[in-house]
Amino acid sequence: xxxxxxxxxxxxxxxxxxxxxxxxxxxxxxxxxxxxxxxxxxxxxxxxxxxxxxxxxxxxxxxxxxxxxxxxxxxxxxxxxxxxxxxxxxxxxxxxxxxxxxxxxxxxxxxxxxxxxxxxxxxxxxxxxxxxxxxxxxxxxxxxxxxxxxxxxxxxxxxxxxxxxxxxxxxxxxxxxxxxxxxxxxxxxxxxxxxxxxxxxxxxxxxxxxxxxxxxxxx
Amino acid sequence: xxxxxxxxxxxxxxxxxxxxxxxxxxxxxxxxxxxxxxxxxxxxxxxxxxxxxxxxxxxxxxxxxxxxxxxxxxxxxxxxxxxxxxxxxxxxxxxxxxxxxxxxxxxxxxxxxxxxxxxxxxxxxxxxxxxxxxxxxxxxxxxxxxxxxxxxxxxxxxxxxxxxxxxxxxxxxxxxxxxxxxxxxxxxxxxxxxxxxxxxxxxxxxxxxxxxxxxxxxxxxxxxxxxxxxxxx
Numbered sequence: 001x002x003x004x005x006x007x008x009x010x011x012x013x014x015x016x017x018x019x020x021x022x023x024x025x026x027x028x029x030x031x032x033x034x035x036x037x038x039x040x041x042x043x044x045x046x047x048x049x050x051x052x053x054x055x056x057x058x059x060x061x062x063x064x065x066x067x068x069x070x071x072x073x074x075x076x077x078x079x080x081x082x083x084x085x086x087x088x089x090x091x092x093x094x095x096x097x098x099x100x101x102x103x104x105x106x107x108x109x110x111x112x113x114x115x116x117x118x119x120x121x122x123x124x125x126x127x128x129x130x131x132x133x134x135x136x137x138x139x140x141x142x143x144x145x146x147x148x149x150x151x152x153x154x155x156x157x158x159x160x161x162x163x164x165x166x167x168x169x170x171x172x173x174x175x176x177x178x179x180x181x182x183x184x185x186x187x188x189x190x191x192x193x194x195x196x197x198x199x200x201x202x203x204x205x206x207x208x209x210x211x212x213x214x215x216x217x218x219x
Numbered sequence: 220x221x222x223x224x225x226x227x228x229x230x231x232x233x234x235x236x237x238x239x240x241x242x243x244x245x246x247x248x249x250x251x252x253x254x255x256x257x258x259x260x261x262x263x264x265x266x267x268x269x270x271x272x273x274x275x276x277x278x279x280x281x282x283x284x285x286x287x288x289x290x291x292x293x294x295x296x297x298x299x300x301x302x303x304x305x306x307x308x309x310x311x312x313x314x315x316x317x318x319x320x321x322x323x324x325x326x327x328x329x330x331x332x333x334x335x336x337x338x339x340x341x342x343x344x345x346x347x348x349x350x351x352x353x354x355x356x357x358x359x360x361x362x363x364x365x366x367x368x369x370x371x372x373x374x375x376x377x378x379x380x381x382x383x384x385x386x387x388x389x390x391x392x393x394x395x396x397x398x399x400x401x402x403x404x405x406x407x408x409x410x411x412x413x414x415x416x417x418x419x420x421x422x423x424x425x426x427x428x429x430x431x432x433x434x435x436x437x438x439x440x441x442x443x444x445x446x447x448x449x450x451x452x
Contacts, residue, residue: 050321050355062310069316076309093282093291100284101268134268 005030006058008044010037012208014107014159015067016055017198021155022074024194026081068099071155085152098138098145099156105131106160114170114209115218125171129178136179143188150192154185158195161186165202166209223248226262227272229427230435232327232384233285234273239380240289240304242421244296286319289380301421305377311363315370315377318359322382326352330385333400334392334440337447342396349400356382357406364408368415375419383416391432395440 007023007030009016023030035044035054047056047063057064057073064073075084085092109131112124135157139145145153164175164186176183189195213219225241225248227234241248253259258270265274265281275282275291282291293304306312329349336342363370363378370378389400403410416422 059310064310064313064317066317066320069313069320072316073309073313076312089291089294090277090280090282092294093287096287096290097282097284100287 004060006033007031008033008035008041008047008056008058009054010035012200012205013054014163017159018067018155019055019057019070019074020198021158021194022071022084024197025084025150025155025192026074026078028074028078028081068103068156071152075152082149083151084155086146086149095146095152098153101134102153102156102160106157110160110163110167113167114213115216117218121171125173128167128171129173132175132179132182136182139181139185141181144185150189154189158186158189159199161189162199162202162205166206169206170209221247221249222278224251224276225249226251226253226259226265226274226276228252229425230432231272232388235384235387235425235427236285236380237273237275237288237292238425239375239384239422240292242425243301243304243375243380244292244299246292246296246299286323286381289377293377301374304371304375304380306371312377314359314363315381318356318370318378319381321352321355322378322385326356326382327385330389330392333396333398334436335443346398346400350402350405353401353406353409357409360408360412364412369412375416375421379412379416383422386413386416387427387429387432388436390429391436394429394433395436 005023005028007016007019009019009032011034020032033041033043035041037054040052043058044054044056045052047058048054048065051065053065055065055067055070057070059073059077064070071084085095109124109128113121113128116124142148144150145157164183168175190199223241223246225234225237227237228250229235229238238250251259251261253262253272262272262274263270265276266272266283269283271283273283273285273288275288277291277295282288289304297303306315326349329345329352332345333342333349336345359378360370363372365372367373369375370382375383392398393400401409401413417426
């Protein structure tokens with residue numbers, strides 16, 4: 001029953017997109033509910049009273065919050081689809097470590113690239129390029145972060161691929177120049193329907209950030 | 220050559236998490252403490268990304284980040300010792316992991332902020348934030364424990380380990396700063412949980428002595444105040 005799975009989300013959210021990609025990879029039918037964050041629904045407030053944030057997956061009435069917790073939950077419940085986390089404990093630990101790295105680093109530093117100016121922006125740019133290089137080194141010559149199989153780390157990171165244009169334009173650098181393998185990886189991921197149907201055009205994301213900049217008075 | 224090594228010492232609550240997990244599983248390992256202020260070559264080689272403890276080294280392969288390490292320990296030694304640390308069903312696993320995120324992202328930083336606060340006002344604000352976080356965990360405990368002793372029910376579970384590692388630090392800070400953080404009046408269930416947690420054999424085996432944590436906290440506070448004073452001179 002599709003109604004048994006509901007995703008509370010916002011179209012542009014890279015965190016929500018992680019969940020959408022995972023659900024698509026597993027072929028799970030679900031109801032997508034777009035939230036207006038300036039006017040949060042009673043459903044959202046009840047499902048995530050601690051943070052009042054999206055995404056929230058509601059499965060048979062039970063809410064699951066935190067995008068990477070949701071992705072793991074999806075992997076465990078719909079276990080007959082292709083695995084998102086590898087079975088081998090060491091490989092699984094590596095996947096969790098890198099998923100956590102993406103979680104800790106990309107969004108926070110990326111946000112500083114469009115919110116800040118001057119010295120602070122230069123600092124953020126330096127840090128962001130460093131993050132890209134660490135990921136580039138970790139990816140190496142592999143097809144995906146998980147090796148031959150698209151998996152957890154790929155899902156954690158790929159939504160930000162649509163944000164690279166925004167980050168590099170605001171920061172004044174080129175992602176492709178700093179991390180060419182990562183860009184090639186992003187393009188490979190976009191060949192998967194689960195990803196191409198979920199990510200928005202980078203220009204649309206840039207336009208959205210332009211709107212946020214006005215809202216926060218950044219210019 | 221020990222098959223299992225752990226870099227760090229139990230004064231660090233994140234290292235303590237992994238030691239509790241290893242203790243629950245009755246895994247033998249070699250503990251490799253770091254010297255304060257210095258990072259060993261082994262640490263730098265094993266955790267080049269963060270250069271932080273804990274690092275578990277199993278058959279010469281490093282695993283970093285305490286939450287990742289505990290899940291790894293649970294997966295590698297599934298039936299050992301007391302059985303599974305992560306709950307059996309997917310929904311409860313999601314809840315334990317959600318609250319672990321909360322503890323690491325919100326609760327722990329507010330605990331640190333209490334220790335670092337330089338004005339009475341800042342301290343009061345940090346204390347209130349921390350207590351608010353604990354009150355949420357009180358509610359979560361009532362729901363998850365279902366009347367039993369632990370977040371994991373009858374057994375010590377993932378969230379017990381991920382939160383319980385801070386108990387000795389909370390108590391040390393209460394003593395040094397003359398504060399009540401884990402208020403018995405407003406958090407009776409958590410208070411009971413602390414007693415059960417501390418009494419558990421596997422936890423007792425690795426929990427650092429309160430006195431040692433108090434001394435350590437006093438020492439780093441003094442170091443921080445001195446650094447601040449030197450910086451303004």
